[in-house]
Amino acid sequence: xxxxxxxxxxxxxxxxxxxxxxxxxxxxxxxxxxxxxxxxxxxxxxxxxxxxxxxxxxxxxxxxxxxxxxxxxxxxxxxxxxxxxxxxxxxxxxxxxxxxxxxxxxxxxxxxxxxxxxxxxxxxxxxxxxxxxxxxxxxxxxxxxxxxxxxxxxxxxxxxxxxxxxxxxxxxxxxxxxxxxxxxxxxxxxxxxxxxxxxxxxxxxxxxxxxxxxxxxxxxxxxxxxxxxxxxxxxxxxxxxxxxxxxxxxxxxxxxxxxxxxxxxxxxxxxxxxxxxxxxxxxxxxxxxxxxxxxxxxxxxxxxxxxxxxxxxxxxxxxxxxxxxxxxxxxxxxxxxxxxxxxxxxxxxxxxxxxxxxxxxxxxxxxxxxxxxxxxxxxxxxxxxxxxxxxxxxxxxxxxxxxxxxxxxxxxxxxxxxxxxxxxxxxxxxxxxxxxxxxxxxxxxxxxxxxxxxxxxxxxxxxxxxxxxxxxxxxxxxxxxxxxxxxxxxxxxxxxxxxxxxxxxxxxxxxxxxxxxxxxxxxxxxxxxxxxxxxxxxxxxxxxxxxxxxxxxxxxxx
Amino acid sequence: xxxxxxxxxxxxxxxxxxxxxxxxxxxxxxxxxxxxxxxxxxxxxxxxxxxxxxxxxxxxxxxxxxxxxxxxxxxxxxxxxxxxxxxxxxxxxxxxxxxxxxxxxxxxxxxxxxxxxxxxxxxxxxxxxxxxxxxxxxxxxxxxxxxxxxxxxxxxxxxxxxxxxxxxxxxxxxxxxxxxxxxxxxxxxxxxxxxxxxxxxxxxxxxxxxxxxxxxxxxxxxxxxxxxxxxxxxxxxxxxxxxxxxxxxxxxxxxxxxxxxxxxxxxxxxxxxxxxxxxxxxxxxxxxxxxxxxxxxxxxxxxxxxxxxxxxxxxxxxxxxxxxxxxxxxxxxxxxxxxxxxxxxxxxxxxxxxxxxxxxxxxxxxxxxxxxxxxxxxxxxxxxxxxxxxxx
Numbered sequence: 001x002x003x004x005x006x007x008x009x010x011x012x013x014x015x016x017x018x019x020x021x022x023x024x025x026x027x028x029x030x031x032x033x034x035x036x037x038x039x040x041x042x043x044x045x046x047x048x049x050x051x052x053x054x055x056x057x058x059x060x061x062x063x064x065x066x067x068x069x070x071x072x073x074x075x076x077x078x079x080x081x082x083x084x085x086x087x088x089x090x091x092x093x094x095x096x097x098x099x100x101x102x103x104x105x106x107x108x109x110x111x112x113x114x115x116x117x118x119x120x121x122x123x124x125x126x127x128x129x130x131x132x133x134x135x136x137x138x139x140x141x142x143x144x145x146x147x148x149x150x151x152x153x154x155x156x157x158x159x160x161x162x163x164x165x166x167x168x169x170x171x172x173x174x175x176x177x178x179x180x181x182x183x184x185x186x187x188x189x190x191x192x193x194x195x196x197x198x199x200x201x202x203x204x205x206x207x208x209x210x211x212x213x214x215x216x217x218x219x220x221x222x223x224x225x226x227x228x229x230x231x232x233x234x235x236x237x238x239x240x241x242x243x244x245x246x247x248x249x250x251x252x253x254x255x256x257x258x259x260x261x262x263x264x265x266x267x268x269x270x271x272x273x274x275x276x277x278x279x280x281x282x283x284x285x286x287x288x289x290x291x292x293x294x295x296x297x298x299x300x301x302x303x304x305x306x307x308x309x310x311x312x313x314x315x316x317x318x319x320x321x322x323x324x325x326x327x328x329x330x331x332x333x334x335x336x337x338x339x340x341x342x343x344x345x346x347x348x349x350x351x352x353x354x355x356x357x358x359x360x361x362x363x364x365x366x367x368x369x370x371x372x373x374x375x376x377x378x379x380x381x382x383x384x385x386x387x388x389x390x391x392x393x394x395x396x397x398x399x400x401x402x403x404x405x406x407x408x409x410x411x412x413x414x415x416x417x418x419x420x421x422x423x424x425x426x427x428x429x430x431x432x433x434x435x436x437x438x439x440x441x442x443x444x445x446x447x448x449x450x451x452x453x454x455x456x457x458x459x460x461x462x463x464x465x466x467x468x469x470x471x472x473x474x475x476x477x478x479x480x481x482x483x484x485x486x487x488x489x490x491x492x493x494x495x496x497x498x499x500x501x502x503x504x505x506x507x508x509x510x511x512x513x514x515x516x517x518x519x520x521x522x523x524x525x526x527x528x529x530x531x532x533x534x535x536x537x538x539x540x541x542x543x544x545x546x547x548x549x550x551x552x553x554x555x556x557x558x
Numbered sequence: 559x560x561x562x563x564x565x566x567x568x569x570x571x572x573x574x575x576x577x578x579x580x581x582x583x584x585x586x587x588x589x590x591x592x593x594x595x596x597x598x599x600x601x602x603x604x605x606x607x608x609x610x611x612x613x614x615x616x617x618x619x620x621x622x623x624x625x626x627x628x629x630x631x632x633x634x635x636x637x638x639x640x641x642x643x644x645x646x647x648x649x650x651x652x653x654x655x656x657x658x659x660x661x662x663x664x665x666x667x668x669x670x671x672x673x674x675x676x677x678x679x680x681x682x683x684x685x686x687x688x689x690x691x692x693x694x695x696x697x698x699x700x701x702x703x704x705x706x707x708x709x710x711x712x713x714x715x716x717x718x719x720x721x722x723x724x725x726x727x728x729x730x731x732x733x734x735x736x737x738x739x740x741x742x743x744x745x746x747x748x749x750x751x752x753x754x755x756x757x758x759x760x761x762x763x764x765x766x767x768x769x770x771x772x773x774x775x776x777x778x779x780x781x782x783x784x785x786x787x788x789x790x791x792x793x794x795x796x797x798x799x800x801x802x803x804x805x806x807x808x809x810x811x812x813x814x815x816x817x818x819x820x821x822x823x824x825x826x827x828x829x830x831x832x833x834x835x836x837x838x839x840x841x842x843x844x845x846x847x848x849x850x851x852x853x854x855x856x857x858x859x860x861x862x863x864x865x866x867x868x869x870x871x872x873x874x875x876x877x878x879x880x881x882x883x884x885x886x887x888x889x890x891x892x893x894x895x896x897x898x899x900x901x902x903x904x905x906x907x908x909x910x911x912x913x914x915x916x917x918x919x920x921x922x923x924x925x926x927x928x929x930x931x932x933x934x935x936x937x938x939x940x941x942x943x944x945x946x947x948x949x950x
Contacts, residue, residue, distance in 0.1 A: 007940075007945065010940060011940045011942070014939070014940050018903075018933075018934075021933065022903065025930065029925070030925055030926055030930060031901075031903075031926075032667075033667075033668075033672065033673055033676045033677070034669060034670065035873065035901055035903075036676075037672075037676075038873075038874060039903055047672075047675045047676060121874070121876075148946075151942050151945075151946065152942065152943075152946055154942050155906075155907075155940075155941075155942060156942075156943065157879055157883075157906070157907040157908075157909075157910035157911040157943065158876070158879040158880045158883055158907075158911055159876070159879075159880075160876060160879075160904075160907055161873070161874050161875060161876025161879070161904075162876060227946065235880050235883070235884070238876060238877060238879070238880040239877055239880055239881070243875060243877075273884075273887050274887075276887075277887070277947050278946070278947050278948070279947060279948035280948060281945065281946060281947060281948030282946040282947070282948075285945070285946065420675075
């Protein structure tokens with residue numbers, strides 16, 4: 001794991017003092033509200049429906065137990081005793097007071113963390129595969145590159161006032177768990193024919209009101225050219241991106257309007273210039289960074305306790321079957337701790353739960369935790385022999401929900417309960433769906449199914465790439481939920497298609513239930529997933545399930 | 559103070575009036591207020607909210623030419639504006655004056671109408687308190703619809719109040735209970751504010767008013783979630799509660815017309831004798847580039863150019879930073895100036911991107927004095943870029 005260098009430490013502390021002064025200057029009138037806004041945004045501070053919201057970065061989703069405990073401490077001392085993990089590997093506190101924020105930032109600096117560039121029209125927190133450094137399918141750990149990009153993008157003098165926000169995602173594996181094709185820049189670590197490391201580069205992806213799948217900008221960029229190449233893309237975007245309409249300002253629109261070939265030509269031109277600016281100091285730094293991400297020493301032990309527990313305890317078995325992923329080392333497993341107990345707010349964790357997870361990481365997980373974009377917490381290296389003890393501790397803390405990847409493992413944005421942009425509630429809908437499937441006891445039979453819910457057109461809940469996506473809108477003062485089908489956020493990214501007219505808040509949960517029951521009828525066997533059935537049969541049978549009256553009319557007419 | 563010389567001290571008059579009217583009904587208090595010479599020139603201030611129609615109706619019965627001041631904060635519900643017109647017409651009120659904040663004050667303090675999110679008090683001050691203060695200037699007294707039952711801060715309300723020794727405040731409905739208001743509206747068949755039926759028993763500006771649940775205080779929907787109960791146009795415990803309003807009256811001394819040049823060593827006057835020319839001007843020693851200029855067009859034309867100035871139309875428009883970097887990459891070594899809306903917090907960015915100096919207006923220089931720029935003149939420190947590029 002990356003430890004802050006003296007340079008990093010001095011930097012974040014300087015930033016805290018700068019922000020402390022900016023808060024003072026806002027209060028004494030030196031800064032207008034208009035001028036203060038981007039400055040507070042650069043430090044992760046939003047104004048939401050009820051209060052300020054502070055968004056803290058968890059770069060590439062990795063943190064240690066000390067950092068997790070500090071997040072718990074902040075929740076207790078300055079907030080309401082909990083935090084909300086987001087779809088971009090951040091944690092949000094929903095109730096900080098403006099005057100406390102500099103102290104919170106200082107507490108973060110104490111453990112090598114910050115809230116820098118978690119909002120505003122700048123390069124945001126760089127996200128990465130949450131199984132990085134642990135999964136079996138990895139070409140290389142993407143986090144050293146993400147850390148290099150974090151340092152490069154931090155306070156980059158050219159790119160603090162871009163036309164719009166800019167998101168970069170990195171995956172080190174061909175199985176894309178980082179949704180890179182939905183990012184402004186998506187990077188896939190790969191090797192060329194000679195075995196040298198480099199990147200396949202995608203540009204122009206994004207969800208929001210105009211969802212677009214990123215296009216390939218370069219098939220292979222050598223590792224050493226990462227920074228100048230990314231900088232070239234940003235410099236082209238900074239000048240070309242539209243500033244007349246905030247809804248058309250993202251790079252995806254520039255790619256769409258000018259065409260990928262024009263963008264590529266401009267980027268290559270800028271790249272030729274920028275390359276000369278990097279003397280190789282970045283590569284030396286990368287080598288240092290990489291050394292810090294070395295996989296911990298995973299000593300072999302007998303896995304008999306795991307096998308015994310699995311045979312003896314059906315509750316443990318259910319949890320192990322859904323919440324564990326294959327580790328590169330067969331004796332170990334990757335544990336996903338679900339923050340989606342049925343009926344609760346997806347992604348919320350109390351300070352006490354954070355401390356339990358920190359303790360488990362310290363004791364059984366080589367002091368490493370991850371936050372996934374699916375709003376769960378991950379222990380990346382746990383020996384199988386320790387899993388029964390981990391499960392028992394999680395159960396006690398209300399963290400042993402066995403639903404990872406299943407119906408109730410729902411991504412949802414904060415929605416109208418917290419967000420001033422939202423036009424509908426999303427968390428209550430997620431809660432009702434999860435509760436309903438818990439009642440039906442069907443979840444494990446249904447298997448992998450991603451439901452994603454956004455409370456407005458800005459799509460923070462990623463509904464476009466949900467197998468079932470739900471978009472809450474306001475239709476003449478009434479909440480109305482539209483359903484999209486067949487979306488996919490993996491390496492085969494597809495934007496879901498809209499099924500038809502929307503449903504009221506009362507109708508949406510039964511509609512989802514009809515969809516899932518239809519899938520169970522349509523699948524050939526238990527091994528065929530919802531998405532596979534959708535791809536085999538198309539949308540029609542699912543639309544028939546959603547709108548039975550129309551299906552009946554169609555049958556009558558035929 | 560000038561009112562005192564005509565009518566006597568406000569405090570003494572308020573006390574005398576309260577004594578005289580302790581057991582009177584609202585309409586009697588109002589009649590006295592409208593006719594008593596000890597009260598002086600008077601106006602009704604009305605929000606045309608949920609219960610305003612009661613006083614408006616009483617006024618229409620007693621004297622429909624009484625000035626009615628309606629504060630349009632320009633943040634009101636559309637329903638309120640429609641209701642205001644309907645009520646004024648139906649009751650035949652002949653002197654309704656709509657009060658609004660001055661456009662220049664709005665432009666200066668709340669250009670994007672978001673002030674209410676950042677600082678509710680300042681928003682109330684800007685849109686309500688300050689405009690009302692101006693509108694009340696010619697009056698000796700004003701009438702409000704405040705009632706004791708409306709909350710802790712109003713539980714000791716009297717009919718007549720001394721407002722900061724400046725003027726009288728008359729609260730004819732001070733002792734009314736919620737049922738009295740309802741009965742009066744029913745008995746007189748008065749039109750209701752359309753939002754009341756939708757769950758808003760107390761109505762202010764749209765962004766700061768929310769629905770109230772059964773059993774909640776009727777005013778719970780005002781500034782919900784904030785430690786705020788009054789907008790600042792009323793007293794709390796005898797003290798005038800006001801949000802800060804910056805003094806933006808025209809300055810008495812004349813501004814120097816010259817812009818200020820900021821460098822690492824401080825503020826200075828512009829020492830460039832020559833004018834900056836448009837980039838099409840061949841042979842010019844100093845060029846002016848717009849924020850949308852194509853820097854590539856200058857390739858091969860930088861010979862003999864001593865200075866280039868790049869415009870920043872808004873501090874949030876960061877194109878100039880990349881333009882400066884490109885000019886430096888193209889080999890330009892002359893003086894590079896960022897001009898326009900660049901703020902102190904961006905000084906380090908400007909220097910790191912390749913600018914030598916920043917040109918700002920006298921207004922900005924006054925608001926953000928040198929010390930604030932100096933705080934970011936350490937642009938060489940804590941710079942990730944020089945570390946990554948090997949330049950530092």
